[in-house]
Amino acid sequence: MKKIKLSLFVKVLIAIALGAAFGLIVPEGLMRLLKTFSILFAQILKFIVPLLVLGLVTPAIYGLGKGAGKMLLIVVGVAYVSTVCAGLFAYGSATVFLPNILQVGDLSADAVQAKSFEPYIDLKIKPLCDILTALCLSFMIGVCCIYVKGDTLRRWFDEFGEVVKMTIEKAIIPLMPFYIFTMMCEMSAAGKLAVVVGTGAKVIATGVVLSILYLVIQYTVAGAIAGKNPFKCLYNMLPAYLTGFSICSSSAVIPVTQKCTLKNGVSEEVTNFVVPLCSNVHMCGSVIKLATTAVAVAFMMGTPISFPIFLKFVLMLAVATVASPGVMSGVLMASVGFLETMLGFTPEMVALLMAIYLALDGYGPACNVTGDGAIALGLDRFFRNEKRPTSL
DSSP, rough: OOOOOOOOHHHHHHHHHHHHHHHHTOHHHHHHHHHHHHHHHHHHHHHHHHHHHHHHHHHHHOOOOOOHHHHHEEEHHHHHHHHHHHHHHHHHHHHHHHHHHOOOTTTOOOOOOOOOOOOSOOOOOOSSHHHHHHHHHHHHHHHHHHHHHHHHHHHHHHHHHHHHHHHIIIIIHHHHHHHHHHHHHHHHHGGGSSSTTTTHHHHHHHHHHHHHHHHHHHHHHHHHHHHSOHHHHHTTTTTHHHHHHHHHGGGGGHHHHHHHHHHHTTTTHHEEEEEEEEHOOOOOHHHEEEHHHHHHHHHHHOOOHHHHHHHHHHHHHHHHTTTTTSTTHHHHHHHHHHHHHHOOOHHHHHHHHHHHHEEEETTHHHHHHHHHHHHHHHHHHHHHTTTOOOOO
């Protein structure tokens, strides 16, 4: 009989369902073993992401030719504008909608203290460099290879890129569903799947809906620019969305996002350049999630946020969130200082926001990575025809 081959999308769905169910019955000893694997795999992901950036972004830059510098500025600019617009979209929508379903004082109970599990072994695998360092090094080497006779260096990075691709395809991607299974299993066993109900669920549901609506807007614009069906392109990004939802890290989903983006017909060079870069500068989903939760908490505490104050907040937050996706809930950690100093949140309000934000952490990164595909789709219309230099 012909062997049935499941797609990554189906495997992720199965992993989510099995993890949520298995977490309800798993004994603590086995949960600690699964926790050991998830921590080890997370360390490997953190180790390989900078190498992935070096191995894929560097060839993409010299492959784009002299348009690489211009493309870098455009990608960063588009990502920043998209992140700011996402925050303003969430603020406007939440300010109008949430007062209809919430009341002052609705959420007064303390956040549920979730159970934690200790791994048997906690290995620390330090990456060779951080992601921003890898991006800067990739840009420097890639641009130099355009203007300097660097055939040997080019061949080295081409081969290094193939090594990284093989590692991703043969090791990381096959283990990804099991990693998602362990994450969902831990969430279920710790009681995190039902940390916030009632009022908190209304806030979370509002954030999810707003993030999906923003993705529809992004792909409508990108599809119009690229001349492609936006809903088909958005459907092709489902594996990246689900993986980001489960792993809660934009950087760790780079390989899956790249595969989905290529499926939308985006050129390989543009994909390899835009996706790793946007994973560190494009935080539209996380900002939507934070803005929605902040508006809800402020309203329930009787201190609504004015638009001028929120505008200053989101303009600064869009800068502060750069490189935060390398850490789970990194955007939340980067925002705490701004919440207190710019929005006037008290420690109690910050704790309440964290409880709601962390109850369903995944939909922010899921929107981030899916939005990265939209930026790549739109920019491919302008940069896919850039020629490789025939001589250096």
